[in-house]
Amino acid sequence: MIEVLVSVLLLAGASFMVLASVGVLRLPDLPTRMHATTKAGALGAMLTMAGVAFYFSDSTVVARAVAIVIFIFLTAPIAAHVIGRAGYFTGVELWEGTVKDELRERYDSESHKLSSGLDDKEKPAPSGKKEDGPN
Amino acid sequence: MLAVSINIVYFLLSLAMLFAFIRLTRGPSLPDRVVALELITSIVVGYVGVHAIETGVASLLDVAIVIALTAFLAAIGFARFVERGGVKDD
Numbered sequence: 001m002i003e004v005l006v007s008v009l010l011l012a013g014a015s016f017m018v019l020a021s022v023g024v025l026r027l028p029d030l031p032t033r034m035h036a037t038t039k040a041g042a043l044g045a046m047l048t049m050a051g052v053a054f055y056f057s058d059s060t061v062v063a064r065a066v067a068i069v070i071f072i073f074l075t076a077p078i079a080a081h082v083i084g085r086a087g088y089f090t091g092v093e094l095w096e097g098t099v100k101d102e103l104r105e106r107y108d109s110e111s112h113k114l115s116s117g118l119d120d121k122e123k124p125a126p127s128g129k130k131e132d133g134p135n
Numbered sequence: 136m137l138a139v140s141i142n143i144v145y146f147l148l149s150l151a152m153l154f155a156f157i158r159l160t161r162g163p164s165l166p167d168r169v170v171a172l173e174l175i176t177s178i179v180v181g182y183v184g185v186h187a188i189e190t191g192v193a194s195l196l197d198v199a200i201v202i203a204l205t206a207f208l209a210a211i212g213f214a215r216f217v218e219r220g221g222v223k224d225d
Binding site: 006007010011021025033045048056079084085 | 136141143144147152155166167173174181197199203204207215217218
């Protein structure tokens with residue numbers, strides 16, 4: 001009975017990892033690729049670790065598996081945030097089908113000021129192509 | 136039952152690692168490669184978990200913890216490197 005549960009959890013985790021890698025291979029630009037890997041990859045690791053915890057059914061193993069899951073769920077959004085930020089500021093081009101990029105017209109890449117949109121007077125000059133990243 | 140599904144899981148994880156590796160080699164910019172590397176380390180954590188089940192050695196989970204920690208530090212370091220003016224376009 002526990003074998004069936006462990007098998008289902010492992011297969012589901014591996015399927016989500018395959019889904020994440022298909023997404024990172026097929027999607028067109030950096031934010032969409034991160035959208036695939038961050039969520040599906042973390043869920044795949046979580047399901048695999050749940051399978052490990054159910055298989056061993058030992059308190060120390062369960063504690064370690066829960067620690068891995070908590071660590072992945074804490075660090076995956078932070079890593080995706082800093083990578084996406086670095087990629088955006090160094091001018092990684094977006095997909096040509098991108099509908100809206102709200103940050104580009106609000107954010108001044110030289111002074112690092114973000115206009116709220118409520119101050120309707122002088123808007124920072126829309127710098128079309130960012131040529132260098134923040135200091 | 137479990138042995139068969141472990142083999143299937145090994146195959147699926149290898150397939151996932153192949154796809155991520157293709158993106159790692161092809162990726163047009165450095166952040167794309169970093170994202171692929173992060174996915175690869177996540178897949179390796181899955182490998183280690185499945186291998187712990189297959190061999191029955193629960194101590195292998197420590198390896199998974201260390202790999203996850205190293206992957207996070209590597210991602211942060213790469214992001215600092217890119218943002219502080221490393222290579223823009225590989």
